[in-house]
Amino acid sequence: MKKSERLNDMLRFLNEKKQFNLSDIMSKYEISKSTALRDLTSLEKIGLAFYSDAGRYGKYVLLNNQVLPTIRFTENELFALYMSLLMIKEYRSLPFTAEFQQIRQKFLENVSPRMRQQLHLFENKIQFENQKHPYASLYLKEVLYYSINEAKVVMFYNKKEYTVQFYQIISRFNQWYVQAYDYGNRTIKTFRCDKIEGLNKLEADKGLAPERISKIAGCNKLERSCLFKVEISSSLVDEYYKENYPTIKLKEECGHYFLCGQYHPMELDFVLSYLAKFVSGMIQIEPVALKAKLLDYFHKQVSHLQKL
CATH class of the missing domain: 1.20.5 (Single alpha-helices involved in coiled-coils or other helix-helix interfaces)
Structure with missing residues (x-):
């Protein structure tokens, strides 16, 4: 390794440490004591701040350093x-x-x-042809911040209020989604970030550890025993790309298009309202039980309209 390359690597190596011994450098880079001392002198000249502690065991103590080598790209x-x-x-x-x-x-x-x-x-x-969405995700930065900091928050979403902890942020077709643990029904849910209307952090409440949420997410996947497959006409493919969710995929098989997914029983209302957008071009629904639930959903809608 050339000296310039070794010094750049050494800067990265030492930048994350609070203290080090000369032997650390000698063993890592397989260099002599005299070469290690010369390298430290070179690093000090380009801004690495440290001092020598001549105690019983002897060491070098690093001061606050933010000195990183220039990155060069091909x-x-x-x-x-x-x-x-x-x-x-x-x-x-x-x-x-x-x-x-x-x-x-x-x-x-x-x-x-x-x-x-x-x-x-x-x-x-070069041109990227992706679906453009008209709605901004106004709280995306906060969602990311609260997710990283494992915060418990009150979320206002689609005129409803949820107490959640954000778990994972997903980008799909230029649309942002967030998976969150819903404290209300103790399950993992997926939300569209552009439909979040407000967030309030619960300062006094500590969120769950990421390992705990990962375990719950794993259990939720096992509980998502409600599988479905709905064939739609090709004219509705664009409708899917306008609004889609990570748990519902569009698949093409021999020129036929299918909405395939799975859901937790507590998410049935959401699935029905989503599939209702495709009813004009539905060709087949599996399982039959889902078709019955969708018919009941529309009967309730018609009943409501008749009462107006």
Whole structure:
């Protein structure tokens, strides 16, 4: 390993430590004591702050350091990063405050003029055709924050109130979803982030450990014994892409389209209201019991309309 490469790696190695011994560096990089001392002198010159503690066991103590080596990318790596950047352009909402144009501008300002021209040509030649959604996820940043911090929150969603703990955030077809533990019925539910109307953190209540929620999620999967498969006409495929959920997949088999999924018995009302959007183009419903429940759902809707 060249000295410059070794120093860069050493910066990363030491940046996460509070203290170290000279022997740590000697053994990791297989270098002599004199070489290790010269390397430490070089690191100190480029900003790594530390002092020598000449106690019984002797050690080096690091001060607050945020010194990291400059990251260098190959051309292929830059193209891959820029493509990843372009992919977020279609999102209506992002879980951070920076906007696409701002990030893009900073990226292009930090590459060579020749590479900048190549990236402009690359951007003009590639196009991502994804479903654009008109509704913003106003609380996406908070959802991510509360999820990371394992917070228990009150969520206002579709005119209802839930006490939840966010578990996992999912992006699908440029739409954001969050899986959360619902303290009300003690199960994992999936919510659309753009339908969240407000969040209040319960400061006094401590959330569940992630391991506990993972275990509950595993049990929920076992309990999701209600499987269904609904064939729909090709004219309704776009309807699926306008609004879809991680627990319901669209599958194509020999030119036929099927909505396939599974649900917890407590989620039946949600599944019925979702499938109702496709009733005009439904061809087949399995199981038959679900068809009966869907008919009952529509009878209740008609009954309500007749009373108006």
